[in-house]
Amino acid sequence: MTTRTFEATRRQVLAGLGATTALTLGGCASVPRGTSAQTAEALLEDVAYNLLKHEPGRATGLGVDSGQYAYLRAQLGDASPEGQDAYAATLKSDLARVRAFPREGLDSTNVTNLEVVESAYELALDGFALPYGDVPVGNWRTAPYVVIQNVGAYIGLPRFMQSTHMVKDASDADAYVERLQEVPKVLGGELERIRAARAMGVVPPDFLLDKAIRQMEQTIESAGKGELFAGDLRAKLAEAGLPETRADTALALETGPIAQALFAQLQELQAERAVATSAPGISARPQGDEFYAWALRSSTTTTLSPDEVHRQGLEELEALHARMDPILREIGYTEGSVGDRMQVLGDDPRYKFSEGDKGREEIFAFINERIDWIKGQMPRAFNTLVDPNLEVTRIPVAEEAGAPGAYGGAGSKDGTIPGRFWINLRTTDLHRKYDLADLTYHETIPGHVWEGEYSNRLPLIRSILAFNPFSEGWALYGEQIADELGAYDEFKVGRLGYLQSLAFRACRMVVDTGLHAKGWSREQARQFFVERNGSKPEEVAGEVDRYCSWPGQATGYKLGHSRIVAQRDRAQAALGSAYDFKAFNDAVVLGGNAPMNVMEANVTRYIEGARG
Structure with missing residues (x-):
């Protein structure tokens, strides 16, 4: 097959038109540019912006808060109970529109x-029907x-404003200040909801509260x-050559009403x-069992x-240990x-990084070297290639105690914000030298940043x-994929790190269900990782606490x-010699981020197309 690269104008990217042809995975002929397809695309774009009105920060992260939607750049959304009710009402209305849209004649x-x-909105509405919690709409955080220690505007807003709200001109700066004016209201809305939850008897575990406090x-x-x-803001204004008076306004807001709301x-x-x-x-x-059923x-x-998730985790863990x-x-x-x-092995000094800043420099050098290597391998794994705008960044020191070992994701649709x-x-x-390579592939290429580049070329709602x-x-x-491309052929200990990574995710299935459905203690959960998988105690401590604040989320990985x-x-079984590694990878990633049944349907279309 011919190798392709994505080339699209900003207008095409934002309209989601650049990937339409590439996403016809075989088995169905494309509908001519007639009313059905165009009306479906118009509906999907309208649905997307209806969602973004409730989460304007996502519009900024995607780079679509421009033109007629530029007003979103000055908003943060309503975190109050009333705001949540309004969000649910929008989802319910748009779900009805999507369900009613005729499928006949569509590609x-x-x-x-x-x-x-339809799948995303059904799941979200079931979550909104619960009496408490922060519901993800096409997101991962349950x-x-x-x-709490890893949830809330007190963590998310400083990071968002610093890393995502860019200031290139006076309108951007004005929008920055307008958003700061909304911060006390956002914090107040959250406060109203956690007070209501406490009145219901929903109080986080004491050890999570200690971290959050x-x-x-x-x-x-x-x-x-x-x-x-x-x-x-002051630094961004200086870089843009703009007067710093807005920073004085920001300082008054931050030290006054924002600090008071915090x-x-x-x-x-x-x-x-x-x-x-x-x-x-x-x-x-x-209602914890009901919440966990929805979260799963x-x-x-x-x-x-x-029970099924728990059992599968144990089975997969045994199979991976047999390979190790x-x-x-x-x-x-x-x-x-x-x-x-x-x-x-984890105590072997050969595989440890130096302590302190020297070790941090070693870690950054190691990551960058692995990114350079894996970039060069991608033509061997995909026919359709992307070139991610990628940045490696330290998690802010103030967040490190409650944060995981790492996380990553793609940048904006318009390319102005890098994947990180x-x-x-x-x-x-x-971190260890035998497991950091694997972590790098997971978060960057061919993992989150790579996959996100394809999703960013889909229609807006799919992004x-x-x-x-x-x-x-x-x-x-x-x-x-990295392993199959030879990442560890000359470094067998690195393959152990990769397999331990998979085993770690199998452990997550066991531990998450253990904590939330089987009455496990925090210490029991930690020891399962350490004793069964040889995981590092320092890493595991934060991991288990994260599962306590995001029930169910950890089960999805493996x-x-x-x-x-x-x-x-x-x-492979269906196609025999007609199976193609690169074509399969294209079929899955070009099909976009989707529920498991939709991903399976995309593979079915690939099989049918490859058969001719």
Whole structure:
């Protein structure tokens, strides 16, 4: 097959037209540019902007807050209970419109687009029907606690304004200030919701509150110094050659009403802490089992029960350890369980980075070298290539305690905001030379940043809506692609790191369901990782706390990966010699971020097309 690269004007990208032909994966002829296809595309664009009116920050992140939608650049959205009700009403109305749209005469791409919206909105509305929590709409975070150690505007807004709200001209600067004027209202809306949750008896675990309180205190201290927003705006104004008077306004807002709103949230967290328990699972909270059932559906896009997810995790963990055992024996680690031997390997100084800033520099150099290598391999794995705008960035120090080891994602649709690999460097002991390569492939190429570049070329609503098992399953499949391209042929210990990464995600299926459906303690969850998989205690501590605040989310990674691999096995069996590795990868990634059943349908179309 011929290698293709994406070439589209900004107008085409924002309209989602550049990928239409590429996404016809075979089996269905494209509909001529007639009324059905055009009306479907118009409906989908209208639905997309209706969603963005409730989440204007996503419009900025995608680079679509321009033209007639430039007003979104000055807004943050309504975080109050009334705002949530209005959001749910929009979803309900637009879901009815999408369901009613006739499918006859549409090409497979537009049918898929409508099906994806329908699935996402159904899941979200079921979440909005629950009496508490922060509901993801085409997103991955299932958060019963609206403000906690890794959820809330006190964390998200400073990061968003600093890294995403660019200031290139006076209108951008004015929009920055207008958004700051909305921050107290956003914080107040969150406060109203967490107070209401406490009145229902929904209080986070005490250990999560301890983290959140410390972070909130740091945030308030930074606000008092003008370090959250005003300093960032002042630097951006200087770079753009604009007067700094707006930064003075920002400073007054930050040290005044914003700091006051943050302090009100702190007082509520302290009130919650006074009545909190150490029970880690959502099942210990009112309607917790109902919340977890929804969270599992949202996080896996399946109807698997907690017991089924738990059992699959245990089975996959055993299978992966069976692959790790011979490699460990080959390099001289012969005694004890796989977990025991991986703990010993983790203590080997040969695979540790230096401490402190020297080690942080080593880590950045290591990541950049691996990115350069994997970029050169992509023509061997895909026919349709992209060239990601990519940046490796340290997670802000104030967030590190409550943050995972790393995370990543694509940049904006218009290319002005780069895709980013955020790396946690609170201690260099979080990372090893045998597992950092794998983490890099997961977060960047062929993982999150790479996949996001394709999603950014879909119609706007498809760029907005993401599904946890596809996002994370693809990133794990990206790790597998790197291995298959030879990433560890000369570094067997690195393959151990890759397999341990997969095993870690299998552990997540076990631990998440253990915490939220089987009454596991926090310590029991931590020890499962350490003893069964040889995971690093420093890494595991933050991981388990994250699962406590995002029930269900951790189950989607390995489940999604296994579904993608199963579809590849199906394609190979169906096509025999006609199967093509690059064509299969194209079929999955060009089909876009989708629920598991839609991904499977895209593979079916690939198989039918390859058969002729």
